Amino acid sequence: MELEASPSDATRPEERALDPAVRRVWLMNAGIGALVMAGMAVAAELLLVPRLGIKIPRGVVGGAWFALTALPSLLMVNAQYRNWRFNVNRDEVTVRYGVLWRTVRTIPRQRIQHVDVHSGPVDRAFGLSQVSIFTAGSIAAVISIPGLSAYDAERLRTDLMAAIKQT
C-alpha cells in the first residue's frame, strides 16, 4: 500500500475516482467560503484600519485575505480531485485523499453501523450526492465519499446495506 495518489486508475484498477463534476462543487464551495471570509475582512478593514491610523488603499486587506484564503483552495481543487480515490470491496471500504497531508482511511465492512446519503443545494445543482459511513462510537461520519452521481450513491448504499444484512 502507498499513500501516494496514483496518476491514473491503471496502477490501482480496483480504486475509483469521484465524478469530475465534484470539482465544480468544490470550486463553488471554496468560492462561497472565500467570499464570506473576504466580506469579513472588508468589514474589519472598514472598522479597524481607520482607528489604527494606518493608511492603506481601500480593498487591499479584503483582497489580500480573499487571495490568501481562496487561492490555495481554488488551486488545489484539481490536485484534490486527482488524489481522491475510494474502493469498496467484499471486506472493507477504503478512501485515499489529501494533497499535502495524505490519508488512507479504512472501515472493515463488519464495523459499519449505518449509512447516510445526503446532498446539499450545490451538490444537487450538479446532480451529485454524498455517502457517509458511520461506525460505533464515531459520533461523526468516519468516511464521507463526496461527488457521487445520484445513481452511484444509491448503488453504493444498496451494496453496503446488502453486505451488512449478510453479516
Add this chain to the structure above:
Amino acid sequence: MTDPNFPETPKYQPIPGRRRVLYQVHPLTIVYEILLWVRRMAFPLAIFLYFSFTGGGNDDSSVFEIVLSALAGLKVVFVAINYMISRWGFEENVFVWKTGVIQKQERNIPMDRIQNVEVERNLAHRMLGLADLKIDTGVGGEAEVRLSALGLEDAQQLQRELLKRRVGQFEVGPDPSAAGELKPTEALWTATPRDLVYAGLSENRALFLVGSIFGLFSFFQFGSDSMERAMLGAVRNVVRSWDSTNYWPIFWGGIALFIVGAIAGIFNAFIRFHGFTITHRGDRIVREYGLFTHYSSAIPLRRVQVFTAAAGWVKRLLGFWSVECATAGSVIDLEQKGSNVLCPVVPTDQIGRFVRLIFPDLYFDRAQWKKVSRLTIRRHFVSYMLVWLMAFGAGVVPFGPWVLLGLIPAAGISVCAAFRYWETVGYARYGGHTLVHTGLVSQKIYIVPDGKVQSLSLTQSPFQRRGKIANLTIVTAGHGLGGSIEIVDMPFDEATRLHDELKDAAGRLGAWQIDGV
C-alpha cells in the same frame, strides 16, 4: 440507465396491518415544532410583546418586530415543508429515514445495528397526544434517528416493530449475570489511606482553590470595586517585587499555594475515593467508593473497548498510574456511559495485574515493545524549537536581542526531550491486542483488542513522506474520532503491515455489538 440489481427506488416494506410503505410523521408535528421554537425564542418574544404593548413605535422596535415576524414566518414554512417531505419506512431489514429541506438526507439503519429504541414524551407531547421515537445505533452523541413527532400509538407500534425485527437478526445468548453468578468474590483491590494520599498529591487543587476563592468573592458580592481593587493590588505587589528583584514573596507564595493545593487534593481524594474496592461478579467488575455520595458501578468485561493506563509526571514520580476502561457509551445500560476510571492509583508494577482483570490472556510484562522511527527525534526537536523560537522571538521587543541566547540551552533541552520521547513511545502486539505507549510529560498506555477496532487511518505529511514514515490511527467505539489512538512516526512499511493486520483481524471477528467479541 437503470441496473435491475440496484433499483433507483428502494422497495420499502409496510408494517403489518398498515397499507402505506412510506410514512409521514403526525400532522400535529407542525404545531409541536412551532411550540418548541416558541419556547426557544421565549426571551426575544417577551421583548417583542413588551414593545408591542407599550406602544414602542420607534424605528428600532419596528425593525425588531419585522425581523421576528419574518423569522416566525420562515420557521412555519420550514416546518411545514419538512413535515411534507420527511418520510420513514422499511426496506427489508433496513430502517430508512428521509428528511431535510435544504440539505437532503437519507439515513439507513440495518436492524441488527440498532442498540436502543426509546419513546419519549414531554409536556407538549402529552398535550397534543404525540411522542418522539428515538433510535440509537451506538454511534455516540444524540440518537441517530429522532422521529418527531408520531401519534402515541404509532410510536409504540413502531417501537415494538423495530425491537421485534432487531431481535430476529441475531440470537441473544444467555446472560451470565442471570445465572446466579453475581455473588461477589473477595475484594480484588482495596485502596489504602496511603494510596488515597498519593491520589490526592497527584491531583493538586491549587488552581481550583484560587478559582473557588475568586468565585466566592463574586458570589457574595463583596463589591465589584473592592474585588477589583484586591486583584489589582495583588498584581501590583507581584510587579513591584519583580521590579525590585525581590523574588522571595513570589517563591514562598507559590510554595504555599502548592502545599494548600496538595492538602485540598488529598482531602478531595479521601471524600471521592473513600473505601475504594474492586470485586469480580460474574462477567463484571464492580467498583464501590465514596464517603458522602456512595458509588457502585459495574463494567461488563465484554463491553470494554479500550484499556488505558495514564499518568502525568507527578504521578510517575510517585510511582503510580491511574487505569481506565472506556466503554461504548451505550444507553442500554445506564451504568455504562463513557469512560470509567477503574482505579485512580495503581503502583507501576501492578498495571499488569489490572490488565489481566480485563484481558485474562494478556501478560502485560511479556509484551515485546517496538520503537517508532528514529526520525521522530528530529521531527520533535524541530517542533520543540519552533515553540522556543516563538517564545524567545516574542521577548526580543521588550528585552532586546540578547534574549535569543536563551535558544542555546533551549536547544539542549529540546534534544534531550526529543530523545526521551523516542525512548518512551512505542507499540506492541500481544495475542490479538494492540498496545500503544504515547506521550512524554503526560503518558498513556492504550490496549485495544482486535475485535474492538472500528476504523483505521494512515496519514503522512510532506515531511513524513520524505522520511518514509507515517502515523497510524486506531479508532474504537470507546473514543470516537476526537480521541483516537495514534502511533506517530512509524516506519512506513511497518505502519502499512500493522494497518492491514488490524483491518483483517477486525473484519474476521464479525459484526460489532456492544456485548460482542
